[in-house]
Amino acid sequence: MINYNLTYHRFSERAILVQWPPEISEAVLKDVLSFKNRLLDHGVKQIIEVNHAYQSLLVIYHNTIDNLNSAVSALKEQYEQRVEVNKERQQLWKIPVCYHADFGLDLAEISEGKQLPIPELIQRHCQAIYTVYFIGFLPGFLYLGGLDEALHMPRKKRPRAAIKKGAVAIGGSQTGIYPNASPAGWQLIGNCPLQLFDATQNPPCFAKAGDKVQCYEIDLKTHQAISKAVEQGTYHLKSEVFYD
Amino acid sequence: MIEILKLGLYDSIQDLGRKGVQQFGVPHSGAMDAYSAKMANLILDNAMDAAVLEFTMLGPTLKCLKDTVICLSGAESGPKINERPVEQHKALSFKSGDVLHIGPCLNGARGYLAIAGGFRTETVLGSRSQYANITAAFKLQKGDRLPINQNVQEKASNRALIKLPPEHFNTQTLTVFPGPEFSRLSKTQAETLMSQSYSVSKDSNRMAYQLNETLENELQSCITSLVLPGTVQLTPSGQLVILMRDCQTTGGYPRVLQLSEQAIDRLSQKKIGDQFRLKWMGK
Secondary structure, three states: OOOOOOEEEEEEOOEEEEEOOOOOOHHHHHHHHHHHHHHHHOOOOOEEEEEEOOOEEEEEEOOOOOOHHHHHHHHHHHHHOOOOOOOOOEEEEEEEEEOOOOOOOOHHHHHHHHOOOHHHHHHHHHHOOEEEEEEOOOOOOEEEEOOOHHHOEOOOOOOEEEEOOOEEEEEEOEEEEOOOOEEEOOEEEEEOOOOOOOOOOOOOOOOOOOOEEEEEEEOHHHHHHHHHHHHHOOOOOEEEEEOO | OEEEEEOOOOEEEEOOOOOOOHHHOOOOOOOOOHHHHHHHHHHOOOOOOOOEEEEEOEOOEEEEOOOEEEEEEEOOOOOEEOOEEOOOOOOEEEOOOOEEEOOEOOOOOEEEEEEOOOEOOOOEOOEOOOOOOOOOOOOOOOOOEEOEOOOOOOOOOOOOOOOOOOHHHHOOEEEEEEOOOHHHOOHHHHHHHHHOOEEEEEEEOOOEEEEEEEOOOOOOOOOOEEOOOOEEEEOOOOEEEEEOOOOOOEEOOOEEEEEOHHHHHHHOOOOOOOEEEEEEOOO
16 A cells, blocks of 8 residues: 655644645545545544545544644544555446437537547447546536546537536546536536435435446437436436456 | 515525535535524524524515514614514514514624524435525525424523624624645735735625635646635636635635635625735634
8 A cells, every 4th residue: 555645734723634646546546535434434533524535635623623733643643544445346336328419419519529420439438437536516426537538528618507417428538427407518428317416315326436437328218217217216226346 | 483475685594504415515505604693593592503594685574473582693684573673682572473574784794583493494414504406495485484493492581682793794804724725826926815905796695705806826726626615716817716605515726715714704794895804813
């Protein structure tokens, strides 16, 4: 296990931000999650919440931090004692995506710009196995890593004021699924009929950081059928155990 | 039960927000001025995190459907019960059939109506705070009937009137911590950031306050990282954006400062055009 050179920054009265070197990689993600799990499993006194992003961890305390040095020392000690996250068993979620032109509003443009036929774009989008880095931006929005380089696309010059719930899109080197209707600057390639965020459930998201995601193509009819089943609560999401 | 007869400018139910669900991208939410909301609950002997009604700039008109006790806190808003002026920061008897009229906020931007036992609207992910796509509605609507937690002693206490310190509303200084990217600013930028005077722009709401003044900026955006209410972001165009209670959980703009918790409460009381300066926490 690599020991990264971490920085500790007092973020507010009750929060400390831990940062890894500025890189997006699975190795860093695993180390972030190992540290996070250590803090959550070994109930460090006063810590009430630990959140993470690509290469950062935000530790929130119950009360104002009186002694920053001792709080940081306690965190460093926990970092030394972290255990590598189990890398053998991971959840692989199989996500249905309809790439029909009704949803994939930007597919034709991408195809032309990239000189790649639409079926190949779809095939490449479905071939990749994405890693869930964290959830942010909107409730239930998964930050996915692992998009095929051939599919990297700059964001739209003019963002759309509103896109449909479930929109599947590409923005730069990232791909994602919009859990709810929202304004969006990403390129639209399809739509996913699943409920990515359900506030009535706890946890409200089926996927978690470190999980894997793979898309598979469905037609319009199947999209409608799955939407209906999801609405009625009868749809069972497919997942497999994934070995690294 | 309390019925909304007439809406104010922006009325919503808020408590102290959602905890432990930011890892799912769920905003914190909660009362913008948590201090005033807590004071209202304190006066009624409620739990500190009991749900209150938050109004912005102009308050709503409400009708009581069952005898209870209420307290108004936050900005002065000229409240009247059945056309008779009543005091704020004091437990008031609110009888079935009474009509409470709340006027415009005078010395601040936000007011709070607490009720004995607290409002008992839907709880989603551990909080009653309204937010789009989390609760059924993101704000209150005319005709809404708000249930109340019963089983509380419903009598107006004779407790002395509590006064909120005037500086909570009229201070022109907000305390801040250096943000994670503060050290990436040049010496001149850092000095300008901390010495210039700021004013609240019209693009300010529960998600963020934008400032009219800018800061010349050459910093690149960073890898998406974590933010909190009170985080001050510097955008590529030099705009300063102060994230507030309903902000997203992550962001990629450099985080140059972080407001203290008291400063978030006090900024929540600032109106469009109100001016303030920044000073370091503990100095």
